[in-house]
Amino acid sequence: MSAPATTVAVVGAGAWGTALANVAAEATGATVPLIGRDAGRMAEVERTRVNAARLPHAPLQPGVRATAEMASLSDAEIVLLVVPTQTLRGVAAEIGPHLAEGAVLVACCKGVERGALALPHAVLGETLPGRAVALLSGPSFADDVARGLPTAVTLACAHEAVAERVAEALATRSFRPYRSTDVVGVALGGAAKNVLAIAAGVVEGRGLGASAVAALIARGFAELARLGAALGARPETLSGLSGLGDLVLTATSPKSRNFSLGLALGRGEPPPQKLAEGAATAAALVSLASAHDVEMPISSAVAEVVADRLTVSDAIERLLARPLRAEG
Numbered sequence: 001m002s003a004p005a006t007t008v009a010v011v012g013a014g015a016w017g018t019a020l021a022n023v024a025a026e027a028t029g030a031t032v033p034l035i036g037r038d039a040g041r042m043a044e045v046e047r048t049r050v051n052a053a054r055l056p057h058a059p060l061q062p063g064v065r066a067t068a069e070m071a072s073l074s075d076a077e078i079v080l081l082v083v084p085t086q087t088l089r090g091v092a093a094e095i096g097p098h099l100a101e102g103a104v105l106v107a108c109c110k111g112v113e114r115g116a117l118a119l120p121h122a123v124l125g126e127t128l129p130g131r132a133v134a135l136l137s138g139p140s141f142a143d144d145v146a147r148g149l150p151t152a153v154t155l156a157c158a159h160e161a162v163a164e165r166v167a168e169a170l171a172t173r174s175f176r177p178y179r180s181t182d183v184v185g186v187a188l189g190g191a192a193k194n195v196l197a198i199a200a201g202v203v204e205g206r207g208l209g210a211s212a213v214a215a216l217i218a219r220g221f222a223e224l225a226r227l228g229a230a231l232g233a234r235p236e237t238l239s240g241l242s243g244l245g246d247l248v249l250t251a252t253s254p255k256s257r258n259f260s261l262g263l264a265l266g267r268g269e270p271p272p273q274k275l276a277e278g279a280a281t282a283a284a285l286v287s288l289a290s291a292h293d294v295e296m297p298i299s300s301a302v303a304e305v306v307a308d309r310l311t312v313s314d315a316i317e318r319l320l321a322r323p324l325r326a327e328g
């Protein structure tokens with residue numbers, strides 16, 4: 001007799017949560033609750049079998065159950081938290097009373113919490129102490145995953161056996177989670193690439209050329225590498241899927257909300273109204289870096305531009321006027 005399927009629940013019914021619920025339903029063959037906060041909208045998603053507001057081109061897998069009932073996660077062995085980083089703490093507190101004993105929490109958001117300057121796994125560790133916490137990150141547009149296009153992500157947990165269990169539970173033929181124990185490295189890569197993608201979009205939007213975009217990606221990666229070294233991340237994590245991999249994807253594709261925000265800023269157009277984690281997180285990332293004496297000039301410029309404290313032109317001038325330095 002085969003072992004019973006691992007049970008997975010998804011909290012946060014945005015684009016990424018919906019795509020991941022489909023992956024989990026396909027991977028496990030079991031029912032996957034997709035839990036959103038708006039009961040009316042979730043009832044509509046369940047009825048129509050599509051999350052029209054967030055992921056309109058992807059019908060739900062038959063095993064996905066759209067709901068607003070938090071209690072429906074009480075059987076889940078693995079709980080994916082797929083809400084914006086700035087809301088993670090509140091959502092974690094809300095789900096606490098409904099969690100099964102031993103449930104593994106997987107943060108699927110990318111960013112740094114403002115105020116506490118906490119990375120997603122630390123937010124979960126503080127809010128729900130004593131539970132196994134993992135991160136899922138890497139180059140993966142919800143739309144690509146929902147279309148079944150090949151995707152590789154990183155599944156990080158300090159306990160390797162947990163990382164392996166979650167990675168295996170979520171793997172499908174096209175969705176390939178690689179495992180890691182470097183949780184800090186994975187979290188930093190996801191946070192930094194969103195900020196740097198805004199900068200890349202600005203460069204593209206200003207028409208500064210492909211050479212400048214490449215320089216931006218490489219010098220942006222150097223910022224991430226310096227911060228990673230200061231916080232004990234492993235270099236191979238930063239150059240892996242969740243670091244360089246996701247930076248290259250997000251900093252080169254108009255499918256990215258962060259890159260699109262940068263494009264609009266660079267062109268002098270009104271910014272799109274969609275969530276761009278990089279804008280929400282830039283100042284916190286820079287403060288975290290500065291607390292460790294790490295300079296992040298590109299990320300700092302992004303933080304000031306999105307806060308309307310610096311114009312795009314002045315930000316570009318400021319970066320071009322920086323003294324030349326040794327590479328690295």
Ligand SMILES: NC(=O)C1=CN([C@@H]2O[C@H](COP(=O)(O)OP(=O)(O)OC[C@H]3O[C@@H](n4cnc5c(N)ncnc54)[C@H](OP(=O)(O)O)[C@@H]3O)[C@@H](O)[C@H]2O)C=CC1
Pocket residue numbers: 012013014015016017036037038054082083084085087091108109110111140141142143275277
């Ligand atoms: N989209 C993508 O391709 C990818 C996104 N990510 C990351 O996943 C995270 C979520 O992104 P994504 O799904 O695209 O974003 P969306 O904006 O599509 O969805 C965010 C979800 O979070 C919910 N939410 C927002 N605020 C709150 C709150 N205060 N309390 C409870 N729930 C809330 C929203 O609810 P409601 O619908 O009711 O507004 C929605 O369900 C981000 O950190 C992003 O960086 C990672 C990889 C890929």
Ligand SMILES: O=C(CO)COP(=O)(O)O
Pocket residue numbers: 110138139140141194197246249250255256257258259276277
């Ligand atoms: O994280 C992502 C792809 O890996 C999605 O990027 P955006 O949030 O910029 O759309």
